Amino acid sequence: MKRFWNEYQKEIADDHFFYERSCIRQTFFAGSEATFLRILREELGKDICDNPHQHTCTGIGYHSDVVPFETTMTVVARLFSLMTECGYKNYVPSCVTSFGVFTEVMAKWAENPALKEQARQYLWDACQREFEVPENIVHSSDLIYKFREELKPRMRYQLVNRFTGRPLKVVEHIGCHYAKIFPHHGIGKAEFPYVLAGMIESWGGEVIDYPERRHCCGFGFRQYLVQENRGYSIANTKKKFESMEPYEPDFILTNCPGCAMFMDKWQYTIAEMEHKTYDQRGYGIPVLTYEELTGLLLGYDPWQLGLQLHQVQCERLMEKIGIAYKPEEKYLGVGGKLLPTPLKPEILKQ
Amino acid sequence: MKKVAIIGAGPAGIEAASLLAAQGVDAVLYEKEQQPLHNLTDKAFLFPNFADAQEVAEKILAKLNTPGLTLKADTEVTQLQPQAASNGWLVNGEAFDAVLLTSGYTTFDAHRKEELGYGIYPGIHTSLEMEKMLREGKVVNTIGEMPRRIAFLQCVGSRDEKVGNHYCSKLCCVTAVKQAIEVKKLMPQCEVYVFYMDLRMWGQHFEELYRQAQTDYGIKFIRGRISEAGGTFDRKVQIKAEDTLMGRPLKLTVDLFVLMVGMEASRGTRNLGALAGIAGEYGFAQSVDPHIADNLTAQNGLFVAGSCKRPMTLTDSLTDARSAAFEVLKQLLEN
Numbered sequence: 001m002k003r004f005w006n007e008y009q010k011e012i013a014d015d016h017f018f019y020e021r022s023c024i025r026q027t028f029f030a031g032s033e034a035t036f037l038r039i040l041r042e043e044l045g046k047d048i049c050d051n052p053h054q055h056t057c058t059g060i061g062y063h064s065d066v067v068p069f070e071t072t073m074t075v076v077a078r079l080f081s082l083m084t085e086c087g088y089k090n091y092v093p094s095c096v097t098s099f100g101v102f103t104e105v106m107a108k109w110a111e112n113p114a115l116k117e118q119a120r121q122y123l124w125d126a127c128q129r130e131f132e133v134p135e136n137i138v139h140s141s142d143l144i145y146k147f148r149e150e151l152k153p154r155m156r157y158q159l160v161n162r163f164t165g166r167p168l169k170v171v172e173h174i175g176c177h178y179a180k181i182f183p184h185h186g187i188g189k190a191e192f193p194y195v196l197a198g199m200i201e202s203w204g205g206e207v208i209d210y211p212e213r214r215h216c217c218g219f220g221f222r223q224y225l226v227q228e229n230r231g232y233s234i235a236n237t238k239k240k241f242e243s244m245e246p247y248e249p250d251f252i253l254t255n256c257p258g259c260a261m262f263m264d265k266w267q268y269t270i271a272e273m274e275h276k277t278y279d280q281r282g283y284g285i286p287v288l289t290y291e292e293l294t295g296l297l298l299g300y301d302p303w304q305l306g307l308q309l310h311q312v313q314c315e316r317l318m319e320k321i322g323i324a325y326k327p328e329e330k331y332l333g334v335g336g337k338l339l340p341t342p343l344k345p346e347i348l349k350q
Numbered sequence: 351m352k353k354v355a356i357i358g359a360g361p362a363g364i365e366a367a368s369l370l371a372a373q374g375v376d377a378v379l380y381e382k383e384q385q386p387l388h389n390l391t392d393k394a395f396l397f398p399n400f401a402d403a404q405e406v407a408e409k410i411l412a413k414l415n416t417p418g419l420t421l422k423a424d425t426e427v428t429q430l431q432p433q434a435a436s437n438g439w440l441v442n443g444e445a446f447d448a449v450l451l452t453s454g455y456t457t458f459d460a461h462r463k464e465e466l467g468y469g470i471y472p473g474i475h476t477s478l479e480m481e482k483m484l485r486e487g488k489v490v491n492t493i494g495e496m497p498r499r500i501a502f503l504q505c506v507g508s509r510d511e512k513v514g515n516h517y518c519s520k521l522c523c524v525t526a527v528k529q530a531i532e533v534k535k536l537m538p539q540c541e542v543y544v545f546y547m548d549l550r551m552w553g554q555h556f557e558e559l560y561r562q563a564q565t566d567y568g569i570k571f572i573r574g575r576i577s578e579a580g581g582t583f584d585r586k587v588q589i590k591a592e593d594t595l596m597g598r599p600l601k602l603t604v605d606l607f608v609l610m611v612g613m614e615a616s617r618g619t620r621n622l623g624a625l626a627g628i629a630g631e632y633g634f635a636q637s638v639d640p641h642i643a644d645n646l647t648a649q650n651g652l653f654v655a656g657s658c659k660r661p662m663t664l665t666d667s668l669t670d671a672r673s674a675a676f677e678v679l680k681q682l683l684e685n
């Protein structure tokens with residue numbers, strides 16, 4: 001079916017990137033960012049800087065109305081100053097919320113140059129640093145999308161069910177701040193973003209188009225951060241799962257830290273609260289980040305990717321694809337020490 | 351004998367050409383399609399009195415038989431050039447004393463509102479497609495059964511900053527009311543919803559029709575825009591909206607979702623308006639003055655009538671065409 005904006009592309013630099021990590025991804029999806037850097041450097045031969053002095057973008061606080069815009073733009077200015085200091089011009093945040101914060105700050109500076117000068121002054125007053133605005137800013141999923149065809153011949157696996165020979169059915173979920181704030185910053189724009197769908201289609205899978213495809217994952221900052229509001233959060237997530245359930249997805253692919261976390265973890269909570277799981281056999285629907293998926297298809301060790309840290313376990317998915325893995329190494333720690341095995345939930349099977 | 355080219359054989363073109371021919375003018379009527387009046391012959395019934403569109407069309411088409419009127423169908427005008435020496439115009443290589451532009455409108459391409467799912471999900475139709483179903487007396491859902499719930503959405507491609515059309519298309523409000531009533535006449539048990547920004551019942555009997563839709567047919571009018579539509583697993587359409595009177599978000603699953611597409615300048619209007627130097631806002635043709643010289647243009651000997659200027663009803667187009675014919679005759683006599 002023809003989609004008007006499907007072909008919409010944005011400018012993505014070819015090389016020499018300054019990477020900015022997410023605040024929460026290294027906790028919940030511990031291998032994703034390291035995998036991204038490995039793919040860029042080892043598979044694609046790109047130059048990407050991972051500066052140890054980086055810090056939060058304030059996104060969570062900013063969207064929770066506890067950090068004012070002036071503070072946010074000064075913090076953003078400091079991150080840009082790190083990029084400038086390292087000699088880079090292409091900025092690549094790992095987090096969709098950060099990507100939204102940067103594009104918003106840059107848009108405000110473009111519309112009101114006095115604000116940019118104010119940020120320069122604040123930054124100088126605070127730490128005597130200077131910055132340049134990036135020439136190119138893209139989300140890290142944009143880079144994997146851009147190089148998806150280049151990566152394809154290097155992949156050991158495809159998104160095909162080896163038992164049936166049919167494409168895997170994949171739900172893709174895009175973080176709200178990727179394109180809903182500034183549609184022209186998203187591949188495919190806001191209605192039918194193509195950044196993850198493009199990866200899925202290129203690598204042999206089939207994208208599921210379900211009614212609540214664009215709905216929020218349930219993170220929504222204040223919905224979750226204020227404990228009394230968490231009912232809103234899980235209600236949103238539940239709505240999405242109810243909507244995708246009839247299509248029997250094999251897994252969910254996301255490009256946002258919060259989305260991956262909430263769509264993964266809330267499956268356990270819903271199972272405990274309502275005795276409900278969203279696959280027919282009670283195992284839940286695995287949720288992957290795009291780095292994890294790319295790494296899996298490239299043949300990386302799933303435990304190095306951090307899949308054992310997921311709430312919904314991925315072994316059944318790996319078996320469907322035919323990915324070789326060693327169950328005995330799942331909880332192997334650094335130095336070969338076997339870590340304690342986590343308790344298994346009663347309702348959500350593992 | 352004076353010779354006038356009329357470009358576009360819609361209601362305005364046929365009406366003006368027949369009047370000019372009846373007054374002894376050699377009226378040559380150009381039409382790029384094979385059949386004239388196609389924007390009317392594809393309708394079922396006309397608002398506000400549910401007149402049979404085919405009967406009305408036949409009456410208008412009969413005027414093509416006026417002696418002195420020559421129809422050149424399947425002929426696109428590609429040359430429209432003033433001739434300083436003769437004070438006339440050259441149309442496709444033929445000399446004329448005057449030209450009347452009646453190249454009309456086209457409907458908004460609903461694919462451009464991607465969030466509304468047209469062309470992406472089954473069960474989503476334009477108002478033109480609904481009109482066709484009504485004309486055939488058969489309105490069915492995606493699996494060929496009688497629909498149980500239908501939603502109409504107003505202002506698709508009009509009053510919409512996002513697509514660049516700020517203007518009101520004028521006809522869609524009453525057309526939705528008319529189509530909703532026709533649906534209820536055909537299938538009284540079907541639930542019908544109309545989503546609107548504000549209903550503009552400006553014409554004679556329009557307001558009565560709107561009231562009748564609510565009191566006699568139980569059609570539900572909801573003030574609010576639909577933000578997105580998506581296909582469901584059972585081939586229905588899920589729509590999300592905000593009921594702005596209730597101040598609440600709303601989600602509804604319907605069998606059919608009908609987009610009331612607005613009017614835009616036709617390709618011919620855009621091209622010829624630009625060619626002749628009379629292109630106005632949104633690609634429509636520009637008259638000299640909307641109050642006192644609405645059929646005259648900045649170009650001597652070039653006249654405009656009907657919906658090539660702005661969205662117009664059939665009635666308004668016909669009236670405007672008569673006015674234009676009079677202006678053309680006046681200039682021919684003066685020359």
